[in-house]
Amino acid sequence: MTIDYDVVIIGGSLAGRYAAILATQFEAKVALVESPQQEIFAHLLTPYALTCLGKLRQQCSDIALGAVNTSTVQWAEIMQGVKGVVANTEEQYSPAVLAALGVDLISGIGQFEHTSTLTFNVNRRQLRSRNFLLATNSRPVIPHIEGLEATGYYTTSDILPVLNSANLPTRWVIMGGDPSGIQMAQIFTRFGLDVTLIVRHSRILPQEDPEITQLIQAALEAEGVRILTATPVSQIKQIQGKKWVQAGNQAIETDEILLCAGQQPDLVHLNLEAVGVRSHRNRLVLNAKLQTTHPRIYACGDAIGGYSFPNIANYEAAIALKNSLFFPRHRVDYSSIPWAVFCDPQLARVGLTERQARRGYGDVVVLRQYFKSVTAAQLEMVTTGVCQVVLLPTGEIVGATIVGSYAAELIHVFGLAIAQRMKIDKIAQLAPVYPSFAEIFEQVAILAYQSHLIRPSILDRFLSLWRR
Template sequence: MTTLTPDLLVIGAGSGGLSVAAGAVQMGASVVLLEKHKMGGDCLNYGCVPSKALIASADVAHTQAHAAPYGIANQKPRPDYAAAKDHVADVIGTIAPHDSQERFEDLGVTVIREEGYFISDREVQAGDTVIRPRRTVIATGSSPLVPPIPGLDKIPYLTNETLWNLREKPDHLLVIGGGPIGMEMAQAHVRLGSKVTVIEGAKALGKDDPELASIVLERLREEGVDIAEDALAQEISGKAGEITVKVEDGRSFTGSHLLVAVGRRANTERLNLEAAGIKTTKSGIQTEDSLKTSNPRVYAIGDVAGGLQFTHVASYHASVILRSALFALPAKASTAHIPWATYTQPELAQVGLTETEARKKHGDTLEVARFSYAENDRAIATRKTTGLIKVMVVKGRPVGASIVGAQAGEQIALWSLAIVNNLKMSQVSAMIAPYPTLSELSKRVSGAYFTPRLFENPWVKRVVGWVQRWLP
């Protein structure tokens, strides 16, 4: 049995764990990294990277079929599903070296490809190695949540982990779950030639602004995605190639393949957390704002911490705890400036409070500024005028922003910057955006906030008139 005593032990080589390991070792700490499966975790191998790669293939097919508005003849696309999956694999392979064991060992990290679990409040065992670090970071991520629907265990089904092994295009893909993963894959597959039905127990894209979500859902329905809402799956039956989902109100849907995309669960069950005195909740490991667990020597970050489950949140958590674990300085994580995006077309992005949340919290002090894509010259030039941006403002400062439209995921970053730095709308308005770009939307929506104050205020006109009379 080998014993190691590093400054830092990181359990899990996903986005958060890799960020912690790389940052810590380059700042002089000794680091041991445990990973029992694939380096890069869910994001690289099953989540963000492969899904966006497949979406890119689907977007090309859609563009071929809808080129006429640009003066190019429409062409019926001929998607090769297996070749699209080859494209996905190539993208993963291109990024993989950045997350590889070899790179991290070159940085000075001791990488152990074994499952780690606590054997005491200070020690973790991995294979025939016991690690007794000064601090431990749990970054084990999450896995697809498989709901206990009667019959599901008797038929073949896909999750975001197994979808990428599929080489033959589904004839009719059933998707249980109308969240971001479900809707992204629904649109991608219908564009690649599959028939698609989404079965959602409540409202599709229900965590986003309803006004903006409805714009996305309308587009998906126009493209041929059948979206059944208030359709809670009750029973599943059939066999490979002929799967039927029956919902509570009596409706039933039959397809060739089934994708289960109802959410994710934190990977905690094999860590033996009880041995370390680490408490959990229904959603994951219980943490303080500092991301420390009930064991003060142990942190939990990313999906396993039970909060927002996004890759960029895990990376943000890594930056927070490095301050604490390496420099013993106070550090707290916040969610107020965490953005998220759904990569459908049009894209849907959010940061801070939605309009509904802001009205509930701030009441009459809330003002909502809006601006439409249809009034943006770049959107007009590219014929991508579907969409709008709205910003929730309290006492001159943004507390939330919602965007639906082209490149919404790119544009939401500005509003995260504004919220985290407590900027005023006047400071955003002072930004100069190159013309013509979609980034002008943020400047114009900040201008829309000031319009009633400047152009509809009789006192402004009186002051201007008075000044003009006295100017030489």
């Protein structure tokens, strides 16, 4: 059998292009298959860019002591700025860059075929490879609600044309409390739109500790987001040109609906079942090496499912790629991989929540230090926030959650600590710049001393007794 490539990547995501570039660094012969007109960066970066612009506008409004007037918001200018950010980032992963590195970029829609050998058929070509990597994009989860399809809705994938329109709807119902829903609710509110966020669970971000989500929810409500928790949507109707959402026992009138109920892998067209790749509840069955039930097909990123965090997808892509090119010995370990939600204040976590740690270990110690005691936070007038660290009784760090300004930057210290199985006394050795937000580490270390998690060494105690 003639092998055309070392690895064929079925892409359509940032992780796919990242994997293709990484494969060239390993001197592999690689092909990347993407759907024609594939939008990757616009959908990925637009919410983050809008968040930054919304924060800037909020700061300007605070200085001017005036409310945001929807009629004064120049959406065309805002979206032009967003497009500039997207274009600059896209250039780093552009087809020209990929081609220069030796990636065979194939534009088309294909599927697997199991004949005598495993092949991927696209554009009437049969691609033969040692292994294959699924790095496809995801598609929105569309809940089964009476009247939803007939009434119409938007998702985060198709919201961009609406934001570019001349007559932007002013009243929005956002359904779903996943990270994209929280981000979009705050973005819309900061640009003067009326937003109701409806969440089926008892609170937003139900996987996180209640104390953490309460801070985020309070910040959103303080800015004007109306949040309805534990409220299932049973019906949607259109009456005289207006959309009505039946949420619990309330009927809410709105101009438009934005679905943020999560994402699911977009794998239907790949004919995976025919080649022995099994799924369970719309998720691929994988082992710790990111290998599917077909030993020559691996998966990463959105193709796996879960929240769409680019850094986690790239981490998975690197593990899967190394296993596909070399001896498959690398296993995923998410315990030290951080992620963040770019609302304001930011939410970032690495490792276990308090609830997860208590289920797994039983006896744990939780330290919480609030941003209001950090000088830099006081100077910048952003004192809403907390740093929560979960420790074993030995002092080993097993989880950390930060809510506050620069949380997405600060969390990496704890990510390294967990990866190296450090104890809290190592954090105490930091000498953070003053004033800076890193002062929070020093203050957490003081709490550890007060909790007797950090004790003098045997030698120090002996020398102390000797001096007496």
